[in-house]
Amino acid sequence: MPKAFTPKVVTANHLLAGDVIYQTADGWTRKLEEAEVLTDEADADLRLIEASQQVDEVVGAYLADVAVEDGKPVPTHFREEFRAKGPSNYAHGKQVELQ
Amino acid sequence: MYSYSEFDTAFLAERNRQFRAQVERRISGALTEDEFKPLRLMNGLYLQLHAYMLRVAIPYGTLSSAKMRKLADIAERWDKGYGHFTTRQNIQYNWPELKDVPDMLDALAEVGMHAIQTSGNTIRNVTADHFAGAAADEIADPRPVAELLRQWSTDHPEFQFMPRKFKIAITGSPNDRAVTKAHDIGIRMVEHDGARGYEIIVGGGLGRTPMIGKVINDFLPEADLLPYLEAIVSVWNQIGRRDNKYKARIKITVHEHGIDEIRRLVEERFVETRKTFSGVDQQMLREIEGHFAPPAFVEADTAPYTRALETYPAFRAWSDTNVTPHRDADHAIVTISLKKHGATPGDASAAQMRLIANLAETYGYDEIRISHEQNVILPHVHKASLPSIYSALKAEGLATANIGLISDIIACPGMDYCALATARSIPIAQEIATAFDDLKREHDIGQLKIKISGCINACGHHHVGHIGILGLDRAGVENYQITLGGDHTEQAKVGDRVGPGFSADEVVPAVERIVDTYLELRSDEDEAFIDTYRRTGLTPFKAALYPETKVAAE
Secondary structure (H helix, E strand, C coil): CCCCCCCEEEEEEECCCCCEEEEECCEEECCHHHCCCECCHHHHHHHHHHHHCCCCCEEEEEEEEEEEECCEEEECCHHHHHHHHCCCCCCCCHHHHHC | CCCCCHHHHHHHHHHHHHHHHHHHHHHHCCCCHHHHHHHHHHCCEEECCCCEEEEECCHHHEECHHHHHHHHHHHHHHCCCEEEECCCCCEEECCCCHHHHHHHHHHHHHCCCCCCCCCCCCECCCEECCCCCCECCCCCCCHHHHHHHHHHHCCCHHHCCCCCCECEEEECCCCCCCCHHHCCEEEEEEEECCEEEEEEEECCECCCCCECCEEEEEEEEHHHHHHHHHHHHHHHHHHCCCCCHHHCCHHHHHHHHCHHHHHHHHHHHHHHHHHHCCCHHHHHHHHHHHHCCCCCCCCCCCHHHHHHHHHCHHHHHHHHHHEEEECCCCEEEEEECCCCCCCCCCEEEHHHHHHHHHHHHHHCCCCEEECCCCCEEEEEEEHHHHHHHHHHHHHCCCCCCCCCCCCCCEECCHHHCCCCCCCCCHHHHHHHHHHHHHCCCHHHHCCCCEEEECCCCCCCCHHHCCEEEEEEEECCEEEEEEEECCECCCCCECCEECCCCEEHHHHHHHHHHHHHHHHHHCCCCCCCHHHHHHHHCCHHHHHHHCHHHHHHHC
8 A cells, every 4th residue: 555645745955055945836945834834746846846946046855854833834853853853962053043 | 394386385275266156156155055065075075964064184183383373363363253173184164154265275275285185085184193293203204195095185186075974094103102003094104124114904984984094905015005095995995885874884895805816816816007107106205204204302301300209299280191102312392282171172262272383382392283183182292391391381281191091082973063063072071070179089090081972973982982872763762882802002892882872871870880880890000991801801891781680680
């Protein structure tokens, strides 16, 4: 039996800055909580293809698993948590500057 | 120190001009990421977890104060005010923006530095003993040979598209501080009957399949070095596995064919390569050696040093751990710890880099080294200057007296920065260092090397740590495997895995149990951890780490 589809967001690195970005309904954001949550597999695949075609803006787009809490996406894997929050050795990086 | 010739300068300017144009084409969309990636990697530019990362080569770990100041300037102008020194004696900038990288490379070129071949399937930065030219136990300074290898391997047309990356290390001392047995090629300068030559070790490496290198030639005459190395790389380039990247390194080639067959093939190829070297390489080596002439060591009274030792216990503690005997009795080698308890191993701020540059200029004959253990060395310091150096370092948070102790930990960037990592390394190092500092136990524990990697690629050299820690992803949770008894020296050994891994929270208690076991078992205070381990083996440590297993077995 195929595995049930779990909620996803499209994420990538920004071409110029190299930092982590997430796809929204009409563009990109640096905040995971603003990302568009994709709950339909076909829709998610389509959105990923659209993102991957933006070669002069983003690098390495992929679908990342999320859970939805209070209507907002949150990471389900620690790798995505670090991508969203920045390095854990001490608070620095673009994510800190966004706060 | 080697100074660039007109040829070097022109070559670098042209490479930087090419890369600037490549970056422009990528930004304009004329190049896709697939087209651009191999070009950026050839110039040391990675795309990591949070940002681009520029890895700058520090050939054989040698810097001048001008170079160190430039590294500080770059950190401040185009990064976040710090740099990270690595286990290949390089420096990494964790936060550059793509458009700025060509300017960063031009700034590096101003002081004869570059990022060429710090990535990709090429011959990487040649590493060397960080005490080279200063060590009391040295046969010869290996850096001229390392510089010759840099020139030979840079843009070598035959070796730009190899099966995998290729790493070379060289030591001029019988006490191996350059981890030569864990390199694709390790070179040990040796003397036989008064004649100098090289012992060539091949097929060592860490990573997914750790291997200790094997001697392919126990005495290679000096003049044969480049043709012989060219023969080795050439043989591997031809028969190395390109079908599977995990089997592509020369260690696997040596393992699959056997060292005797590899030796035969290399000797066969060497007959051909030897003819193509007319002796120009040896002339070049003689010229390069001129750049590495030892400084004119000053003579001065060492009484200020002796007085400070007697008067200031903190200075004495620092001197005991961070100062190493120099080949000149009135001089010393200073190791500046980049392992302040709780800090990120290998990180240095721009202010710290500038202080080190100033100290090198004022007291250290303008010489600086980076160690593969992620510390900074002032290789030539008159003992009379040591108290002044200590005070200056202390003011900038650089006087931690812990070289060789449990908090002097090698840690790769791990999942805090690295896109390949499967778990974090740095926070584990921070926690271990802080825990043992809180208990003020590390001087009692003595020499103990912990090395941590955040994935099986083993950039943190965990296989050869006395205590090795490997971070993995086990079903979405960070999990840490521990190995014991690894050794990076001339007695190189891959550590023994103790058993099932530990969660992140369990690592510090596990290390504490290992240390407690050692303290109970050691014959006296002079028996170092590694010696106790060699004597007792894994069993008592395993019993301490997994008491429930022992109970179940009884």
